[in-house]
């Protein structure tokens with residue numbers, strides 16, 4: 001049987017939610033990953049170091065006692081974030097980054113930044129203190145076509161940001177276009193990007209196979225095949241600017257199967273297995289470990305993990321659904337076969 005032994009990977013973009021839903025989904029990530037950058041878009045959002053500390057305590061309390069999984073926390077940037085909160089974050093030791101959501105861009109982003117100019121003093125402090133900025137990189141302008149929102153964000157906002165804050169480390173999260181891969185490749189080494197498994201596996205046709213497919217709806221929205229090919233090329237290139245971030249985003253089933261369904265795809269149940277499938281198909285399995293386990297910690301200036309995980313080439317069937325608190329959620333590849341399996 002074919003086996004793949006990897007230094008324990010990390011997930012640099014993860015939604016764990018809270019309460020009973022968090023308790024349901026957390027084991028999926030904790031079994032596969034050493035650490036995860038935990039997104040702060042709770043309701044209400046995690047805007048302060050005290051809120052992040054309390055959220056971290058709730059995550060740790062929900063872990064199996066034997067688990068070594070470490071949640072790395074983020075602060076949700078708002079128009080009202082203060083420089084002193086940034087100082088507190090930097091000295092906390094457990095807040096690793098600050099997350100920018102354009103107001104209204106995605107799930108629970110209503111408290112996001114209305115105009116980047118309003119937070120320039122905060123970005124200046126982050127640049128000085130070397131605290132990374134994570135970006136949901138889409139404009140919200142309703143005049144801009146949904147498929148162009150990432151490219152327009154890069155042009156209108158990210159280019160000026162890199163000019164105005166040349167020392168600020170930034171991660172363009174969940175990139176979806178050739179424009180983004182090219183921007184990141186051409187930028188300085190302070191700019192990196194995460195790539196999800198679902199954007200590597202699916203193009204926009206997956207939204208409409210035989211009818212509308214709400215469980216394939218996420219933001220940024222799936223793009224056309226040429227963009228998916230560019231993402232595969234970037235992820236498997238060996239370039240340390242690209243690393244694993246699942247953006248696994250659980251929503252209860254009825255919130256997805258709705259007249260106005262939520263954005264987000266659940267992949268934590270098979271995250272590293274899905275990436276292995278992509279890398280194998282690209283003939284680049286030997287580059288999976290660097291993408292999943294080395295590039296992220298190197299960018300975040302954290303030590304690489306010491307432990308290992310093993311993946312076996314062995315087919316298994318993804319359950320139709322998983323529990324999510326009192327509800328259920330539908331995972332990516334529901335009821336379908338996967339070819340790699342984590343050895344537990």
Ligand SMILES: NC(=O)N[C@@H](CC(=O)O)C(=O)O
Pocket residue numbers: 015041106107108136217218219220247249250263264265
């Ligand atoms: N990616 C998504 O489609 N949804 C995320 C938010 C986000 O990362 O934009 C969520 O929190 O559900």
Ligand SMILES: [Zn+2]
Pocket residue numbers: 106136173174219220
């Ligand atoms: Zn996002």
Ligand SMILES: [Zn+2]
Pocket residue numbers: 013014015039247249
């Ligand atoms: Zn996300």
